[in-house]
Amino acid sequence: xxxxxxxxxxxxxxxxxxxxxxxxxGKIVHPPSTGHLLNSLTNCLSAPRHLGYALSLFDRLxxxxxxxxxxxxxxxxxxxxxxxxxxxLFRRMRRGGVRADAFTFHFLFRCCARARPRLCRMxxxxxxxTMLPSAGTLVANPxxxxxxxxxxxxxxxxxxxxxxxxxxxxxxxxIGGLAKMGLLDEARWLLVQAPxxxxxSWTSLIAGYSRAGRAxxxxxxxxxxxxxxxAPDEVAVVGVLSACSRLKDLDLGRSLHxxxxxKRINMSDNLVVALIDMYAKCGDIACAQxxxxxxxxxxxxxxxxxxxxxxxxxxxxxxxxxxxxxxDTPDVITFNSMITGYIHxxxxxxxxxxxxQMRRHNLRADNFTVVSLLTACASLGALPxxxxxxxxxxxxxxxxxxxxxxxxxxxxxxxxxxDEATIVFQRMGERDVHTWSAMIAGLAFNGMGKVALxxxxxxKRDGFQPNSVTYIAVLTACSHSCLLNEGRLHFNEMRSxxxxxxxxxxxxxxxxxxxxxGLLDEAxxxxxxxxxQPNAVIWGSILSACRVHKKIDLARHAxxxxxxxxxxxxxxxxxxxxxxxxxRKWVDASRIRMLMEERGVKKTAGYSSITVARQVHKFVxxxxxxxxxxxxxxxxxxxxxxxxxxxxxxxTSKITVDVDEEEKEQALLAHxxxxxxxxxxxxxxxxxxxxxxxxxxxxxxxxxxxKLISKLWKREIIVRxxxxxxxxxxxxxxxxxxx
DNA sequence: CTAGGGTTAG
Numbered sequence: 112x113x114x115x116x117x118x119x120x121x122x123x124x125x126x127x128x129x130x131x132x133x134x135x136x137g138k139i140v141h142p143p144s145t146g147h148l149l150n151s152l153t154n155c156l157s158a159p160r161h162l163g164y165a166l167s168l169f170d171r172l173x174x175x176x177x178x179x180x181x182x183x184x185x186x187x188x189x190x191x192x193x194x195x196x197x198x199x200l201f202r203r204m205r206r207g208g209v210r211a212d213a214f215t216f217h218f219l220f221r222c223c224a225r226a227r228p229r230l231c232r233m234x235x236x237x238x239x240x241t242m243l244p245s246a247g248t249l250v251a252n253p254x255x256x257x258x259x260x261x262x263x264x265x266x267x268x269x270x271x272x273x274x275x276x277x278x279x280x281x282x283x284x285x286i287g288g289l290a291k292m293g294l295l296d297e298a299r300w301l302l303v304q305a306p307x308x309x310x311x312s313w314t315s316l317i318a319g320y321s322r323a324g325r326a327x328x329x330x331x332x333x334x335x336x337x338x339x340x341x342a343p344d345e346v347a348v349v350g351v352l353s354a355c356s357r358l359k360d361l362d363l364g365r366s367l368h369x370x371x372x373x374k375r376i377n378m379s380d381n382l383v384v385a386l387i388d389m390y391a392k393c394g395d396i397a398c399a400q401x402x403x404x405x406x407x408x409x410x411x412x413x414x415x416x417x418x419x420x421x422x423x424x425x426x427x428x429x430x431x432x433x434x435x436x437x438x439d440t441p442d443v444i445t446f447n448s449m450i451t452g453y454i455h456x457x458x459x460x461x462x463x464x465x466x467x468q469m470r471r472h473n474l475r476a477d478n479f480t481v482v483s484l485l486t487a488c489a490s491l492g493a494l495p496x497x498x499x500x501x502x503x504x505x506x507x508x509x510x511x512x513x514x515x516x517x518x519x520x521x522x523x524x525x526x527x528x529x530d531e532a533t534i535v536f537q538r539m540g541e542r543d544v545h546t547w548s549a550m551i552a553g554l555a556f557n558g559m560g561k562v563a564l565x566x567x568x569x570x571k572r573d574g575f576q577p578n579s580v581t582y583i584a585v586l587t588a589c590s591h592s593c594l595l596n597e598g599r600l601h602f603n604e605m606r607s608x609x610x611x612x613x614x615x616x617x618x619x620x621x622x623x624x625x626x627x628x629g630l631l632d633e634a635x636x637x638x639x640x641x642x643x644q645p646n647a648v649i650w651g652s653i654l655s656a657c658r659v660h661k662k663i664d665l666a667r668h669a670x671x672x673x674x675x676x677x678x679x680x681x682x683x684x685x686x687x688x689x690x691x692x693x694x695r696k697w698v699d700a701s702r703i704r705m706l707m708e709e710r711g712v713k714k715t716a717g718y719s720s721i722t723v724a725r726q727v728h729k730f731v732x733x734x735x736x737x738x739x740x741x742x743x744x745x746x747x748x749x750x751x752x753x754x755x756x757x758x759x760x761x762x763t764s765k766i767t768v769d770v771d772e773e774e775k776e777q778a779l780l781a782h783x784x785x786x787x788x789x790x791x792x793x794x795x796x797x798x799x800x801x802x803x804x805x806x807x808x809x810x811x812x813x814x815x816x817x818k819l820i821s822k823l824w825k826r827e828i829i830v831r832x833x834x835x836x837x838x839x840x841x842x843x844x845x846x847x848x849x850x
Numbered sequence: 851c852t853a854g855g856g857t858t859a860g
Contacts, residue, residue: 185851217852252852283853290854314854321855346855353856381856388857416857423858447858482859517860545860 117144119151123161126152130168145172146179153186162190177212180204184218194226201234211241213249220253224260231257246273252284259288279307286312290319295328308339314347321354329354330363343370345377352385356392364389383407384417391421412442419445423452428461441472447479454487462487478509485518489525492802492831493722497522511539517546524553527800527829527838544575552584556836558845560592567601579611586620590627591835598624613641619648626656631665647676654683658690666690681707681714682807689765717807719787719830723794730790733781739790746789751780753823754816762812779812788820788828800827808832818842 117133120126126148133144149168156165165186172179180200187197197219204211216238223231235254238245245251251274258267271277271285282305289298298319302312313336320329333351336343343351348371355364368386371378383406390399399421407414415438422431428449435441435449446469453462466484469476476484481500488497501519504511516539523532536542536550547570554563567585570577577585582605589598602621605611613621618641625634634653638645650673657666670687677683684707691700707714720729728737737743763775770778779785784805791801809817809832821828822842830837838845 214851221852249852256853278852280852287854309853311854316854318855344854349855351855384857385855413857418857420857444858449858451858477858479859486860512859514860519860521860543860549860 117147120148121151121155123152123155123164126155127164142172142174146182149179149186150182153182153189156186156189159190159192162186162192162196165190166196175204175207175209177204177210177215180209181212181214181218184215184222188218188222194223194230197222198226198230198234201237211237211243213243213247216241216243216245216250217253220250220257224253224257228261228263231261246275248274248276248278248281252278252280255281255284255288259284259291262292264289264292264294279309282307283309283311283315287315290315293319293323295319295323295325308336308341310336310341310344310347313339313341314350317347317350317354321350321357324357326354326357330358330360343374343376345379345382348376349381349385352382352389356385356389359393361390361393361395364393364395378406380411380413384413387414387417387421391418391424396421396425410439412438412440412445416442416444416448420448420452423448423455426456428452428456428458441474443469443474443477443480446472446474447477447483450480451483454483459487459491476503476509478512478515481509482514482518485515485522489518489522491722492526492804492829494522494526494528494800494802496725497526513539513541513543513546516541517543517549520546520553521549524549524557525836526802527557527827527836529554529557529559529838542573542575544578544581547575548578548581548584551581552587555584555588555591557838558591558836560588560594563588563592564594564597577605577609577611579605579614579617582609582611582613583616583620586617586624590620590624593624593627595624595628595630615641615643615646615649618643619646619652622649623652623656626652627659629656629660631656631660631662635665645672647673647680650676651683654686654690658686658693661694663690663694663696678710679712681712684712685714715806717783717805719783719803719805721787721791721801721803723791728787728790730783730786732778732783732786734783734786737790739793742793743786743789746793747780747785750785750789750816750820754819757819757823759816759819762815765811779810779816782810782813784809784813784830785816788817791828792824792826797826800829802829803831805830805832808835809837814844818844 117129120129129148133148145168149165152165152168156162166183169179169183183200184197187200201219204215219234223234238250243250251270254270255267258270267285267288271281274281282301286298286301286305289301295316298316302308302316305312313332317329317332320326320332330351333343333347336347348367352364352367355367371382376382383402386402387399387407390396390402399418403414403418407418415434419431419434422428422434431449431452435445438445446465450462450465453459453465466476466480481503485497485500488494488500503509504515509515516535519535520532523535532550532553536546539546547566551563551566554566564585567577582601585601586598588594589601598621602613602617605613605617618637622634622637625637631653634656638649638653650669653669654666654673657663657669666687670683673683684703688700688703691703716731718729718731720727730737761776761779763772763779766775766778784803787803788801791803795801809830814837817828817830817839819842820826821839828839830839836845
């Protein structure tokens, strides 16, 4: 090609100016000028939005040589505009009889690294048919990359092995592909075999270990690299910093920070982000703030995001918010971090307000936003709002992914919709260990322990390795459904088969299961042999079981320890008080009362709440403050009447106040959960389940009464209290105990 | 003209 008489544009804007000059001077019809324009425009492309312009220039050219096609393909690659245009270009090339060369396939394979597998294989076949020497690194390296990106590591490996003379990039591409797939041992082995170990190979391995949660090995890798004499660069340091923040190793982080100065590594934005993130996650927020103040307050949102997320993770959302308010151009990540921060601090209203504010910044919610909000809906039991979010998936505003669908399963489960959660789960394409765990946990706390265990079996049959979270779900299933033998089996298997060390949560489930089954001695043996100090959950399980199984001495012991851990927890005093009353130890009981008064512990009032038309209604016992009190009382009378007509006798035996039987019945009827359900019955459409929340445990009488209400009114009723999830339907409850 | 990393979610 002859040297162009025109200047070379360095931006899209300059290219379009040259375009205008060419058009007005009539030179646009001159193919070499247009070719020059297309070529230099291609060098300026970095986002899909100008790809159409480049391709329109291509269409204007009368003659399409191999070089021009290759340039158009290069434009597609630079603009990262997907695989559709490249494939069309390739078809036109073949129809026009234009010969493809090595560059053609080089660009095609790179464009198609995220395309459908069938298409990729067809392109590979087309390449083989051209009789080009396809094992040269110019073609083979992108081919390895494409197969590795698809997850077809065997095909990638075959392409790699067929290269007669491999260059450094071939080795690095192969090692990087294996590392990205999580095949870290293979990647490491290849690195050892490679003629040259460069920074790029080491970095992909470091990042691979870090992503796989093997952060210690990532750091080892970094050290091996240094002792191998390979100088770290900015990218390598970013990788090892992220491993460091996972390890929460502040000393290591500081030494890496020092290394950056020592080796004069360029302080890029990414490095600033990684440093701020590392200091924040390692617990030195002051240092993170220092770096941010020194270099992070530029125009770019990334360093702001890192420090804002750091404050959110510490629970200091208001500090995070004040930084947020100082920003000029927050991006989606800023909003997501702030929204998640609010949600984790229970400030759902603030989260929602920010979500609505996103529109004003012309930002669209993405998967992260939707997942966070789904989690909020799950913890609120806000099914209608959760469904509204689902609509955003159906309208293709966000792409379905594993996180999203798992959050959806979790949301349905926490709202008591086991059937809908199951449908979502069955329909989803990709599952991982979190999805299975969410499903098993959901079935467990909806009282379907047996089904949960069936899912656990299927999970293992499908080849998924359960992790410690999965086992918390499995053991919860056993304890909530009193599956003693299964619980023992899985507790043993998690150690022997999967080499997972039980954490306090696992012991908690086992102690609960044994205690509920009346095996309090065995439960206590477990408590004494476990390698950590028992926490309040464990003593709580023991104490509750003592009431049912009438073990006063053990109850006293458990309560004593529990009160050391949580001296202000009124429920403990009440529990022990009730145990003494049950066994007619009046003196001991009154001592507890005195103790509470001495220590100034007040019994927190029980309350229940329900969300109707996006408004939360809260009731305490005998509540008269609601504007609909009149209707509610009428409905409660109706409930009392209907319960009585089917022979229901209120369970008054647990009431220890010295009043007559009728007063006891009256008191029970005025319990907040019954009032809330009465309000739900009159205010919610009949097809909706009644979903209420309670801050304390549901009492025995309410539990039995609600069972009957669900049958008499043919309504699903879901009650979440502080430790159980009760799903009432047609006279039964998913949770057949209430202590 | 090729290869590696990164703040937000279940």
